Amino acid sequence: MSISTNSINCGDDFTPAENGEVNGDAINLVNDGQFDGNSELISDKQQLKEFREKFAKMEMELKMAKLELENKALEQKLKHQEMMVEQKTLKEKVDKIEQKKEKNAVDEKLSQLQNEQKKILEKISVLEKQQKEQTKATSKMQNDQKKILERISALEQEPKQRKAFLNFRQNFWDANVRHNNLKIIDIKSLIVHYKRNFSGYCSSVFAKHPILLDNNSSDIFYYEISIGNKENWMSFGFAVKQQNKLDGTIRTRKGTYAIDSDGKIWINGEGKGINVEYSYGVGDIVGIGVNSVIRQIIFTKNGKRLDSSGLLVASSFGDDSFHPFVSLHDSGDKIEANFGP
Secondary structure (H helix, E strand, C coil): CCCCCCCCCCCCCCCCCCCCCCCHHHHHHHHCCCCCCHHHHHHHHHHHHHHHHHHHHHHHHHHHHHHHHHHHHHHHHHHHHHHHHHHHHHHHHHHHHHHHHHHHHHHHHHHHHHHHHHHHHHHHHHHHHHHHHHHHHHHHHHHHHHHHHHHHHHHHHCHHHHHHHECCCCCCEEEEEECCCEEECCCCCCEEEECCCCCCCCEEEEECCCCCCCCCCCCEEEEEEEEEECCCCEEEEEEECCCCCCECCCCCCCCCEEEECCCEEEECCCCCCEECCCCCCCCCEEEEEEECCCCEEEEEECCEEECCCCCECCCCCCCCCEEEEEEECCCCCEEEEECCC
């Protein structure tokens, strides 16, 4: 389309309407023959309208696209927030689980410590009970010792009683109450010898007089033997003369209180003996006695008192059936007794 600038003034004479239509002056120009492009003008108008519609559509699409992008961004933001919330919730759950595990571990450790504390308290209670019992026993022992000391003091003040306090009873081995394997070889009947030429057969001999522990006799009875020769094993002590034979092992029979050369003590013939490691051999002088006041057994070795705490004789000990005895085992064994001055 071609429009001459000489015939048409686009300033004041031609003003397009805002709605896309031309004004009356433009129409007059066309009617006067000055503008013959009616169809082209309409076409331009149509195109302009289409352009505006397309622009509006594009603008709308742009707004929609922008809105869609904003919506997507908002959705992503919401998803992110949801993920953050979910992550936070999951973390809180994990923290709770960890706290629960830690709490369980702490509770378990606390329970273990409480159980250990309970056991310690129980042990302390047992120890306190044992301590009380020990204190009670110690107190009783101290009282007994006090009584003995008082009695010793009284005996020391009276020569006759002092002499009777430690009485080595005049005694000797009884040739009529001995095994045939044994021989009494001295005038005083104090030395016993295993005379047979074979070994391994236990043979015994008893003293002539019994042990008497009553108000009319001494408070302590005691005698010693010296070991002249010992091949293997021997035993000596006190035994019930009527109940024992002269062959076999006397130490294991009821009513016997003895000490072996291998360091084993026998109390009333019970059990398998008590190992005290008080062994003796050739050249040793060993003794056995009993204190009738506290019924305490006494052991000595080469003049030294051995520990015999808790070793007591039975209440029946001290009647006229208990005699000193010695048991020899092997050919060549020899001992000598000392029953007193």
